[in-house]
Amino acid sequence: MDPQLFSQPLTDYNLDGLTSKDGVVETLPFLSLNLDDEYIIKNLHDAIEDSQDWYNNVTKFNLRNKRLKNEQMLEGKHLQEHKLYRHQTPYIDSELFVGVDSIMAYVTAQTPRAEVYPASDKDESKVMATDLEQYMHAHSDKFDLPRKMEGAVYNMVGKYIGLLKLRWDPLYGKNGEIVPEVVDPNFVIVDKNAKLGENPRFICHVLKDTIEGLVAKFPEKSDEILALANIKRRGKKNVTAEVVYREVWFTYWDEDNKPQEAVAWYTSNVVLHKCKDPNYLYDNEGANFLDAPMKPFIPFNITNDGSNWIDKNNALEQAIPQQDILNKLGRQIIDNLATANGFKVLDSHAMSSEDAQNFTGDPNQLLIVKTKPNQSVRDVIEQLPPQIVSSELISYAQEVRQVLHGILGTPSQFTGSSEDETKTASEALMIKNQASGRQDKIVRSVDYAMNRYFQFLAQMITVWYTDTHYATVNGGDGNFDFIEMHKDKVEAGMTVRVQSGTTLPFDKSRQEAVAMNLVKEGLLSPYDVYKLLHMDNPQKLYDNFMKWKQDPQQLAMDVSNNEADRQALVDWTELMAGKQPEQREDASFEYVEQMRKKMISDEFLNAKKPIQSSVIKFVNKALDSLEVRTEMDNISKQEEQSPPQPPLPPQVAATGLPPVMQMPFGQPAPGQAPMGQGMPPQAMPQPQQGSPIQAIMQAQLPTPGAAAPNLGATQPQVNAGNVGQMPPF
Numbered sequence: 001m002d003p004q005l006f007s008q009p010l011t012d013y014n015l016d017g018l019t020s021k022d023g024v025v026e027t028l029p030f031l032s033l034n035l036d037d038e039y040i041i042k043n044l045h046d047a048i049e050d051s052q053d054w055y056n057n058v059t060k061f062n063l064r065n066k067r068l069k070n071e072q073m074l075e076g077k078h079l080q081e082h083k084l085y086r087h088q089t090p091y092i093d094s095e096l097f098v099g100v101d102s103i104m105a106y107v108t109a110q111t112p113r114a115e116v117y118p119a120s121d122k123d124e125s126k127v128m129a130t131d132l133e134q135y136m137h138a139h140s141d142k143f144d145l146p147r148k149m150e151g152a153v154y155n156m157v158g159k160y161i162g163l164l165k166l167r168w169d170p171l172y173g174k175n176g177e178i179v180p181e182v183v184d185p186n187f188v189i190v191d192k193n194a195k196l197g198e199n200p201r202f203i204c205h206v207l208k209d210t211i212e213g214l215v216a217k218f219p220e221k222s223d224e225i226l227a228l229a230n231i232k233r234r235g236k237k238n239v240t241a242e243v244v245y246r247e248v249w250f251t252y253w254d255e256d257n258k259p260q261e262a263v264a265w266y267t268s269n270v271v272l273h274k275c276k277d278p279n280y281l282y283d284n285e286g287a288n289f290l291d292a293p294m295k296p297f298i299p300f301n302i303t304n305d306g307s308n309w310i311d312k313n314n315a316l317e318q319a320i321p322q323q324d325i326l327n328k329l330g331r332q333i334i335d336n337l338a339t340a341n342g343f344k345v346l347d348s349h350a351m352s353s354e355d356a357q358n359f360t361g362d363p364n365q366l367l368i369v370k371t372k373p374n375q376s377v378r379d380v381i382e383q384l385p386p387q388i389v390s391s392e393l394i395s396y397a398q399e400v401r402q403v404l405h406g407i408l409g410t411p412s413q414f415t416g417s418s419e420d421e422t423k424t425a426s427e428a429l430m431i432k433n434q435a436s437g438r439q440d441k442i443v444r445s446v447d448y449a450m451n452r453y454f455q456f457l458a459q460m461i462t463v464w465y466t467d468t469h470y471a472t473v474n475g476g477d478g479n480f481d482f483i484e485m486h487k488d489k490v491e492a493g494m495t496v497r498v499q500s501g502t503t504l505p506f507d508k509s510r511q512e513a514v515a516m517n518l519v520k521e522g523l524l525s526p527y528d529v530y531k532l533l534h535m536d537n538p539q540k541l542y543d544n545f546m547k548w549k550q551d552p553q554q555l556a557m558d559v560s561n562n563e564a565d566r567q568a569l570v571d572w573t574e575l576m577a578g579k580q581p582e583q584r585e586d587a588s589f590e591y592v593e594q595m596r597k598k599m600i601s602d603e604f605l606n607a608k609k610p611i612q613s614s615v616i617k618f619v620n621k622a623l624d625s626l627e628v629r630t631e632m633d634n635i636s637k638q639e640e641q642s643p644p645q646p647p648l649p650p651q652v653a654a655t656g657l658p659p660v661m662q663m664p665f666g667q668p669a670p671g672q673a674p675m676g677q678g679m680p681p682q683a684m685p686q687p688q689q690g691s692p693i694q695a696i697m698q699a700q701l702p703t704p705g706a707a708a709p710n711l712g713a714t715q716p717q718v719n720a721g722n723v724g725q726m727p728p729f
Contacts, residue, residue, distance in 0.1 A: 119493030138471035162300030347380035409438030
């Protein structure tokens with residue numbers, strides 16, 4: 001027997017030896033960022049090789065062989081056909097794949113939703129928390145996070161750990177981007193001493209890239225990289241050679257005995273780059289979201305006793321023997337069914353072996369045999385009856401299939417097959433609910449991993465979003481919100497977590513039907529209806545419903561005010577941080593009013609004078625724009641409201657003369673004095689009511705710094721005295 005495929009059960013030499021020892025057990029390689037490149041490579045390499053050998057040891061994890069076996073079973077490579085007889089059918093019943101695929105479809109049905117809690121009760125904190133939550137959801141949609149979760153869950157089941165990784169890509173888009181990716185655990189080596197939930201001493205990610213790709217990533221090491229491939233002169237053809245290199249994230253202790261996080265990239269004898277953890281802000285660089293640095297790998301674990309970072313066992317490994325038995329039984333059934341016509345036995349004297357090979361059993365085939373005198377043909381050719389497939393064999397195969405899915409927790413009602421059609425709908429639903437409960441463990445594992453994912457995403461934003469990034473999300477009120485995200489908008493003290501079970505599917509039709517029946521009976525409030533119908537922002541929908549019942553016009557104004565308030569708070573945050581946001585186009589009255597309220601707060605009054613001056617200048621520009629647009633809008637409205645001029649009578653229009661000249665003598669036209677007399681003041685021609693002339697004559701030009709007059713009865717007047725007239729500092 002091959003020793004690499006055999007692992008002794010219930011034996012752990014590492015544990016057995018540890019319980020009987022004391023003092024120094026093992027000397028680990030020394031890790032530090034301050035070592036010379038030569039020693040960094042040697043010590044990292046020794047630590048990596050030691051852990052890799054320990055995991056692959058058949059008396060420890062036997063990780064390599066178990067992963068290979070699981071991978072073959074999930075890919076349908078259950079047997080080696082060269083070991084079968086020619087007449088045997090390479091039968092495979094891929095129940096393992098059906099079960100695992102059903103689990104993945106169940107636990108990754110939806111995009112996980114992050115919840116962000118504000119750092120305080122201030123309005124700006126609430127706005128920033130809402131924006132971060134919406135941006136994270138948009139970021140998940142942008143990079144198709146559910147598909148990446150599927151890969152991580154698949155690796156968790158088949159390779160004893162799933163991994164997502166977040167990295168900063170400066171070449172992605174205009175300002176760079178935080179990119180999530182699925183990492184194959186086969187290319188990751190973790191410290192053998194790391195326990196579940198701990199920060200491993202090191203994580204090594206084995207990567208591959210071309211010469212030109214490495215030169216682009218590490219331009220300061222271009223000469224050494226070219227020397228690795230013996231390239232003396234760089235050309236278009238000789239830079240496409242692929243190079244394997246290692247990215248190692250490790251923890252070391254500094255001179256003050258404090259843990260520090262670092263990363264190093266190296267290949268062969270060249271350290272491509274080394275530095276402290278680039279995903280963390282250090283002294284005087286800003287505030288972090290996380291309390292301590294974190295390696296950029298998000299682990300997914302399912303069956304773990306806490307003794308190691310990688311799972312030792314899982315349901316797939318336990319179900320593989322049942323799959324082997326099922327394949328063998330299925331192959332026996334198929335082979336027996338293939339002999340349904342029975343067997344023919346020929347007398348060797350009646351036919352040669354060559355002729356017997358050509359006897360196919362074709363009904364129209366001629367058969368010539370030699371018989372002895374007085375010997376019947378029936379004596380030289382005999383038809384044996386076929387083998388009958390026993391009912392016990394078929395029943396046992398079905399039992400093995402049920403045991404296999406029982407281990408995985410995926411009965412036929414869960415996988416969608418029709419094996420139990422005889423059961424009632426209630427029984428089938430009960431079995432499906434029980435199976436869903438079996439998957440709750442995986443759901444909790446996914447929720448825990450995604451909690452770490454979104455927390456680390458918030459940390460990455462605080463480090464790398466030095467430029468503003470944008471996202472468009474559905475605001476839930478028929479409009480779209482444009483979210484601006486910057487590192488300064490991730491406030492210290494925010495809390496991020498994942499809504500429990502948001503990745504699971506739900507029976508929409510059943511819940512909606514129940515909700516509508518309860519509504520008919522008057523047993524459900526509108527708020528609960530919105531929740532049971534799975535609508536976004538049920539509280540907002542309920543608030544809008546109550547406003548619409550009381551005052552529909554006020555609801556329309558509130559919707560506009562909310563958007564203006566959000567924009568004002570976003571700009572206010574940047575202004576108070578000493579930045580200069582872009583001026584809002586078509587700033588509304590509500591926007592300016594919100595700014596005015598913030599300018600009479602202690603936050604503004606206690607701010608530095610340069611910031612106060614910058615705020616006043618910014619708000620004055622918005623106010624000037626509002627004044628001009630308000631005046632022009634009201635003039636336009638008055639023109640639209642002026643009565644149309646009545647047409648002239650046909651006999652008057654036919655003369656082609658002005659109306660005043662067509663009046664008979666002795667009857668002066670309105671607004672015209674008789675001949676030789678002056679016109680009284682009350683008879684002076686007045687501008688037509690509602691005309692632009694009248695609006696301009698009646699309007700008083702605003703004094704410098706004052707607000708424009710209120711020209712429209714329906715438009716609220718901007719109280720500019722608190723903003724526009726504030727003297728600069």
